[in-house]
Amino acid sequence: xxxxxxxxxxxxxxxxxxxxxxxxxxxxxxxxxxxxxFELIAACEGATLAQFANDVLDGDPPLSVRQEPRPQLxxxxxxxxxxxxxxxxxxxxxTPAEVELEGTRGFAMVPGxxxxxxxxxAIVDAAVAADHEETPAIIAALEDVxxxxxxxxxxxxxxxxxxxxxxxxxxxxx
Amino acid sequence: MGxxxxxxxxELIERAEQLFEKQRIDDDADDIGVDQIEGQLxxxxxxxxxxxxxxxxxxAALAVKQAQGDTVEAxxxxxxxxxxxxxxxxxxxxxxxxxxxxxxxSPAFKDIPGGQIxxxxxxxxxxxxxxxxxxxxxxxxxxxxxxxxxxxxxxxxNVTELLREEGLLHEPDxxxxxxxxxxTRESITHPPERDEVLQELARGETGAVTALGYSALRGYGQVxxxxxxxxxxxxxxxxxxxxxxxxVTVTHTEVTESEAVVPVYEKREDPQFAFGYGLTFGRNExxxxxxxxxxxxxxxxGDDEPAENAEFVLDTVDGTDSFGFIEHxxxxxxxxxxxxxxxxxxxxxxxxxxxQSRVETDERPADSAVAGTSDDD
Numbered sequence: 001x002x003x004x005x006x007x008x009x010x011x012x013x014x015x016x017x018x019x020x021x022x023x024x025x026x027x028x029x030x031x032x033x034x035x036x037x038f039e040l041i042a043a044c045e046g047a048t049l050a051q052f053a054n055d056v057l058d059g060d061p062p063l064s065v066r067q068e069p070r071p072q073l074x075x076x077x078x079x080x081x082x083x084x085x086x087x088x089x090x091x092x093x094x095t096p097a098e099v100e101l102e103g104t105r106g107f108a109m110v111p112g113x114x115x116x117x118x119x120x121x122a123i124v125d126a127a128v129a130a131d132h133e134e135t136p137a138i139i140a141a142l143e144d145v146x147x148x149x150x151x152x153x154x155x156x157x158x159x160x161x162x163x164x165x166x167x168x169x170x171x172x173x174x
Numbered sequence: 175m176g177x178x179x180x181x182x183x184x185e186l187i188e189r190a191e192q193l194f195e196k197q198r199i200d201d202d203a204d205d206i207g208v209d210q211i212e213g214q215l216x217x218x219x220x221x222x223x224x225x226x227x228x229x230x231x232x233x234a235a236l237a238v239k240q241a242q243g244d245t246v247e248a249x250x251x252x253x254x255x256x257x258x259x260x261x262x263x264x265x266x267x268x269x270x271x272x273x274x275x276x277x278x279x280s281p282a283f284k285d286i287p288g289g290q291i292x293x294x295x296x297x298x299x300x301x302x303x304x305x306x307x308x309x310x311x312x313x314x315x316x317x318x319x320x321x322x323x324x325x326x327x328x329x330x331x332n333v334t335e336l337l338r339e340e341g342l343l344h345e346p347d348x349x350x351x352x353x354x355x356x357x358t359r360e361s362i363t364h365p366p367e368r369d370e371v372l373q374e375l376a377r378g379e380t381g382a383v384t385a386l387g388y389s390a391l392r393g394y395g396q397v398x399x400x401x402x403x404x405x406x407x408x409x410x411x412x413x414x415x416x417x418x419x420x421x422v423t424v425t426h427t428e429v430t431e432s433e434a435v436v437p438v439y440e441k442r443e444d445p446q447f448a449f450g451y452g453l454t455f456g457r458n459e460x461x462x463x464x465x466x467x468x469x470x471x472x473x474x475x476g477d478d479e480p481a482e483n484a485e486f487v488l489d490t491v492d493g494t495d496s497f498g499f500i501e502h503x504x505x506x507x508x509x510x511x512x513x514x515x516x517x518x519x520x521x522x523x524x525x526x527x528x529x530q531s532r533v534e535t536d537e538r539p540a541d542s543a544v545a546g547t548s549d550d551d
Contacts, residue, residue: 035420042424072262076229076411076427077354079269080372081334082449082469086267087354087369089376090223090455092411093230094424096262107416109262111425112232150326153274157327160276162319163292167284 031142034129040142041108041125043149046117048141049108053120055134056127061102069097069118101126180506198242211235220428220456221245225493226252227358227377229427229455246379246493253494266412266421270431270453271335274327275407282400282435288330293406333402334433334449343435343447364485371472371484375465376454379493386491387464390471390481397470397481399434399450406430406457430454432462436470448473 029036041049057063073091080087096109097118106126110117128135199205212219212235219234222241226234226249234252241247277293280286292298337343354369355362362370375383390397408426415422434450450470452462468487476482490496522528 035415035418035422038415038422039424070260072260073228073256074262074411074413074424075264075356076409077264077267078409078453079267080369080451081270081332081433082451083368085354085369086352087372087376088264088356088358089373089427089429089453090227090229091256091261091358092265092425092427093228093233093256093259094262094411098416105417109413109424111411112230153327154323154325155321156276157274158321158324159316159319160291160293161289161324162321163294164289165292167290169284 029146031128031139031146034125037125037128037142038108040145041121042110044117044121044142044145046110046114046120049117049120049124052127052134052138052141053123055137056101056123056132063102063123064100065097065119066100066105067096067098067107067122069095069115069122071095071113071115097122099123099126101132102130104130180508194242198239206239208232208235208239211238217457218243218245218248220458221380221461222248222252224455224458224461225249225377225379226256227455228252228256246497249379250494250497263413266414268409268412270409271329271332273330273405273407273409273429273431274426275330275405277406278330278403280333280401280403282402283333286333286403288328330405332433334435337402337435337447343449362488365475366484366488371469371488372451372453372465374488375452375468375491378461378465378491379496380458380461380464382491382493382496383461383464383468385464386481386487387467387471390467390479395471395479395481396474396476397436397450397467399436399467399470401463401466402433402435404430404432404459404463406459428456430456430458430462432459432466434463434466434470 029040031037031040071093072095074094075091076089077086078089079085093112094109095112095114095118096107097115098105098107099119099122100106101123104126106122106124106129108118108121108125110121124138128138132138212231215235215238218238219231222234222237222245223229223231225246226237228234230252233255234248237248237251237255238245240251275291275293277295278288278291280290334343338345354373355367357370357373362374366374389395407429409429410423411425411427412421412423414420430453432450432452435447436450437447448470450466450468450473452465452469454462454465468481468491471479471481472484472487474482475484480486519528
């Protein structure tokens with residue numbers, strides 16, 4: 001590379017170090033909030049959701065399935081950093097479902113092919129929205145999911161940072 | 175080319191398929207579980223998802239099992255499955271800068287903000303067969319690590335974004351459209367839009383993307399990039415919640431990203447870098463880097479080098495296309511071949527070659543006569 005290019009890169013390295021800002025990806029989640037609840041249900045184990053759904057349906061409340069749980073596709077769009085326009089990276093398999101439980105709607109979407117988990121998740125969502133008697137137990141379970149997610153994220157990050165390295169150039173060394 | 179149906183005994187075809195299935199269980203070893211494939215052969219499932227254009231780790235593991243490890247066949251199975259499904263929606267557009275990185279290295283800059291994070295890699299160690307794996311019990315080599323609590327993952331600023339801030343990168347024109355074209359729904363017309371190029375490369379066959387990218391490095395092209403960074407991490411998959419309208423995260427996809435800078439100061443009045451970009455599902459750095467080279471090459475819009483010709487690249491990188499076309503040659507072509515034979519025989523007849531050839535072959539041993547006929551093909 002020519003000297004002009006090298007100077008440019010040195011200068012850019014300085015700017016990089018100065019302008020870098022640490023951004024946290026963490027935020028608090030609240031299972032009472034519908035959007036937060038959606039994310040926690042999506043991350044919850046199917047068996048846990050199924051157990052709560054069974055408990056909610058135990059008293060045989062009126063339930064209608066507004067959207068059958070069926071695997072569907074989401075096209076993941078990413079902003080290309082060159083032209084800053086979106087492109088389609090590829091499709092992601094998800095299973096959505098929607099129910100109406102005692103007049104209250106519930107919606108869930110789980111990753112992958114998970115018909116039972118999606119239907120159970122929609123029932124759980126509606127149950128919390130309707131303040132069903134199972135709500136405290138559901139909230140506690142979803143808070144556990146949030147805690148485990150956070151812990152896993154931090155552990156993964158700590159593990160990756162454990163491999164952080166500083167490369168040293170060996171110019172002038174024999 | 176036309177196609178003519180042929181018939182064969184259905185039972186015989188079933189027997190052939192059964193023999194294929196038997197190969198999976200043709201010894202006393204335990205049946206390999208889908209969980210094992212998903213957990214232990216992640217590179218295979220990643221490749222199948224990437225080339226299939228469908229992120230579904232568990233089904234990719236199933237596809238790999240069904241295909242007996244043939245990744246292109248597994249990608250085909252995933253594409254066939256997706257073709258039976260409805261699309262719920264597009265996600266909201268995610269910025270790759272939001273990636274939660276588990277690995278990030280910059281070959282261009284020694285000191286980068288956030289540091290060089292090697293993550294899980296064997297890039298810097300010898301590639302020697304580890305015979306202990308053959309019958310050893312698995313042990314977690316990180317079990318004794320004493321980890322510092324590093325807090326929550328940092329958002330690592332893209333190196334190229336910062337180069338752009340200094341004016342060292344070409345500033346793009348404002349995009350003309352917000353909605354990208356979807357090459358799974360509409361065929362590409364040439365010259366392709368950039369978003370179409372990236373989508374097709376993202377689901378290109380790893381070997382083809384690597385080979386074509388390599389061709390540019392080997393002198394069949396002008397691009398020899400410096401990688402600004404290579405990352406592996408997770409990107410959020412977000413939709414608008416149907417009730418609240420808020421952006422919500424359904425899951426994350428594991429992706430590999432590569433960004434390259436290509437010096438173009440000899441070509442422009444304002445010395446700057448051009449960009450190459452690669453992003454694909456799963457852990458597949460080789461493919462992401464190959465994609466980056468091809469993206470940068472295609473932007474040169476050359477006709478002389480294969481890697482710079484978008485039509486050539488996009489017509490050849492798709493594994494399902496190439497697999498289908500190459501492997502279909504095994505299937506019966508009796509009618510088309512008979513037609514070719516008839517035509518060649520007629521030409522030879524007209525030129526008086528057939529009689530002469532018959533005399534010559536009559537004088538040869540029988541096996542040579544067969545070879546002579548084969549030459550006519």
